[in-house]
Amino acid sequence: MKLTSIITVNFNQPEVTIDFLRSVKLHSNLSEVEVIIVDNGSKEDHRQDFLKEYPELIYISSAKNLGFAGGNNLGIEAAQGDYLLFLNNDTEITGNLISELIRELDENEEIGLISPLLLYFDNPDIIQYAGATPMDYLTCRNSTIGLLENNNGQYDHQSRETAFCHGAAMMCRKRDLESAGLMDKNFFLYYEELDWCEQFKRAGKKIWFTGNTKVYHKESMSVGKESMIKTYFMTRNRMLFIRRNTGKLNTLFFSLYYIGIACPKQIFIYLKKNRTDLIRWVFRGIKWNLTHSKNSEDLGFKI
Numbered sequence: 257m258k259l260t261s262i263i264t265v266n267f268n269q270p271e272v273t274i275d276f277l278r279s280v281k282l283h284s285n286l287s288e289v290e291v292i293i294v295d296n297g298s299k300e301d302h303r304q305d306f307l308k309e310y311p312e313l314i315y316i317s318s319a320k321n322l323g324f325a326g327g328n329n330l331g332i333e334a335a336q337g338d339y340l341l342f343l344n345n346d347t348e349i350t351g352n353l354i355s356e357l358i359r360e361l362d363e364n365e366e367i368g369l370i371s372p373l374l375l376y377f378d379n380p381d382i383i384q385y386a387g388a389t390p391m392d393y394l395t396c397r398n399s400t401i402g403l404l405e406n407n408n409g410q411y412d413h414q415s416r417e418t419a420f421c422h423g424a425a426m427m428c429r430k431r432d433l434e435s436a437g438l439m440d441k442n443f444f445l446y447y448e449e450l451d452w453c454e455q456f457k458r459a460g461k462k463i464w465f466t467g468n469t470k471v472y473h474k475e476s477m478s479v480g481k482e483s484m485i486k487t488y489f490m491t492r493n494r495m496l497f498i499r500r501n502t503g504k505l506n507t508l509f510f511s512l513y514y515i516g517i518a519c520p521k522q523i524f525i526y527l528k529k530n531r532t533d534l535i536r537w538v539f540r541g542i543k544w545n546l547t548h549s550k551n552s553e554d555l556g557f558k559i
Contacts, residue, residue: 260354261337261430262291264345265327270302272346272474277310279348289354290314292331293345297321323444324423325452332438337430344424346474348377356469357427360415368436368461369428369453371421373402373411373470384473386411387418387465391450393502394510395518396494401465411467418465423449425471428456435459440500444555445485447493454501487534488557491519491541499550515542 262280266273273293280291292314293306303315316330328342339358343349353372361367374385386402398419402411426449428436436459439452453463498510519538526534544556 257288258339258358259337260289260339260341260358260427261331261335262289262341262343263294263328263331263335264292264343265294265296265324265331266298266302266306266345267296267321267327268298268300269345270298270300270305273302274305274309276343276345276347277306277313281310283349283351284354286312290335290337292316292334294318294327294330296323296327322441323448325439325443325448326441329438329441332430332433335430339427340430340433341427342423342425343471344473344475346377347424348472348474349425350470350472353425353469353471356466360464360466360468361427361429364462364464366462367464368432368456368459369421369426370464370466371418371426373407373465373467374422374424374473375407375470377472377474378476380472381407383407383411384475385422385424386414386467387416388420388422390419393498393506395513396498396510414465414467416465417462419463420450420453421463421465424473424475432456432459432461436461442551442553442555443489443493443496444557445489445493447497451497451500482529482531482534484534484537485557487537488541491522491538492544492556493541495542495545496550499545 264276291310295317297318297320306315307313314334316334318327318330332340341354357370360370376382376384383402383405385400388401389399391398436456439448443451456463495514499507519542523535523538526532548554
């Protein structure tokens, strides 16, 4: 019997995480999975609440918020499974999720990371993710296939290579991390799963989407609330992603575009929205890249 390690990160969302554990209990063979929760610098310790719901749970507490990548990396270190299934704690799974993802990995050794169809939990007839288009590395832009489409079964039986997985639900073999490596914790928020997909590609693996199984995600369909932390890390990490995954010439052309066109456009949008408080975080995100190496562990932001 091969074991699957389900890894999720909790940050001040105990009720959401308990619902997640209930979903795992309901829709998986508990003898074939281990569940790992990384409590990522939460203000309150809910270990006992989680263990009450799922007594076999492996609970890891981090005194510091390590972000999405750092939290998942802690889970990877503790995982004993042959397969690693990364799920956001605000997801609910379906009965064939684990078996279908494993089947696809077993049938195709070339697959490194695989994600299922994602639907919005509150609007289950609407698609969030059905794969991703290739990245335009000069602008660092791509698109999510299927986003906000009505789900009429158009992706249900597709199994194909795609550009990027979705961080809310993705699986890999643990042994493949020997060549692909862990997630880069220096992203902290945003772009970390895109960067990880690039690591798998460099290791000779393919990124995959399957519509043969699905996950329900409790994320809002509307654009997330603007904040200084979102503005800073979106600005910083878009540039960092290009620096880490393209050559010097591409990075130069991207930087000219980004600093000269994309960021001024974003600043203009903030001015129109009367969100002048966010403008300085755009400049700080750019400045970090101009003053730090691409491997710097200094986030440039006090968490």
